[in-house]
Amino acid sequence: MHIPSIANLIDGRAAPAASGQTFEKLRPADGSPLCTVARSDDADVLAAVAAARSAQPAWATLTPVERGRLLRELALALQARREELADAVVEETGKSRELALGEADAAIEMGFFVAGEGRRLYGRTTTSATPNRTVLATRRPVGVAALIVSFNTPLPNYAWKAFPAVFCGNAAVLKPSEHTPASASLFAQVANEVLPPGVLNLVHGLGNEVGPPLVEHADVDLVSFTGSAETGRWINERAGRRLAKVCLELGGKNALVVCDDADLDRAIEWSLASAFSNAGQRCAAASRLVVFDAVYDEFRDRFARGARNYEPGPLISEESLERILGSLDGAEVAVGGERLDRPGWWLAPTVLENVAADADLSCRELFGPVTILYRVRNLDEAIEVVNDSPYGLTSAIHTANLHRAMRFADAVQAGVVVVNGGTHGSEPHMGFGGVKQSGTGWREAGVETLDVYTEWKYVNLIADPAKT
């Protein structure tokens, strides 16, 4: 059987790792080999950063309108290949084709949204205490951006960073997850058919080998990272030493609250999707369900039935499956909790009960199809449980009461609040990000993302009326 080999893409050209090393990527759905991939190290990072550095000045001299036009072409090129992109994602993650196509479309929509900024990229003018002085605040590119992303929704993950980074006049080095090399290669290949060489480079490899030289490279002006809090903390420390700009989008332990006046059919449907879609491998997954005492028993029985019938998806790796199974040791499992008897890395959708709100399991993100039920007496207690977490990414509440919804929205410590829906479901024009250990204060997508990929420059114009 022929196993394809996947290379880096540096300065517009495919290149194996300089060392000639590769690693093997397996299919999560059945554990079979999918491809071998360039196992890059310092030498490849140096080449990619050099290509980005040399391409960036000319790229930045194009007008935002022209960069937006090229990115619209890229979005159209991706749209023409959406099925192929989705197929790559299905193979390398094991998720359903429907989910993968939805993600391809979300990535493409992000492209169109960012491309439209070409006709905006608004700055500001401001008043001055000095007569005849005009001040213009304008956005300038940061320079060379390292884009390091997670495996979970690979195409949107690339699109959320690559489109705005490049649109703003930066050149970039994309470091995809070692678990999703095929979609990253296809994305970068299509991008390099549209963009000048060196503007978007791709370096594959294992996080702990190829990540550090990228994060520590003196010529990388911005590190934009989506992944775990643990890796994010390391990156912040290392990049912080050389005072590089760092944007971190990290994990979540998101809570969905079900009040006693909730539409239970709707609450159960959204709770199942929020907890288990994409095998729970979503930063916005609902891994905590906080339910009012008055409806707890009914909710638990119906939710448990739904969990037993939920179509599972595989986890990304054997290591991830083992880690999650290990963390369930000693917990009270109401549903699931075991590996499915089939090849690949499948965990049954899992529901836990009677876990203390401050227990390790309540605080640690598992990144799998595991959710915990909490019983609370009222809204005050619900808000207390929801906020008793190191994370604060997304949240949801199910209630028919506007006052409860507004009080929750006000009090919850999270970057996103949804009333009567799921904990996920962001769109390209909506800023996304969290508080506490879910991030470092940036918002991706929306026009907010422009703040990540640009620096403000204040231009002072002083006119002398005597010289007219």
Ligand code: NAD
């Ligand atoms: P991870 O932290 O293990 O890896 C993320 C990326 O970092 C990968 O590309 C990996 O290769 C790379 N990496 C690993 N070590 C590195 C190092 N020392 N230096 C530089 N790069 C390194 O995370 P993961 O398992 O891929 O993803 C799951 C995490 O991502 C979860 O915590 C999830 O919540 C989070 N996530 C957050 C968002 C968000 O928008 N907030 C979105 C998606 C996923």
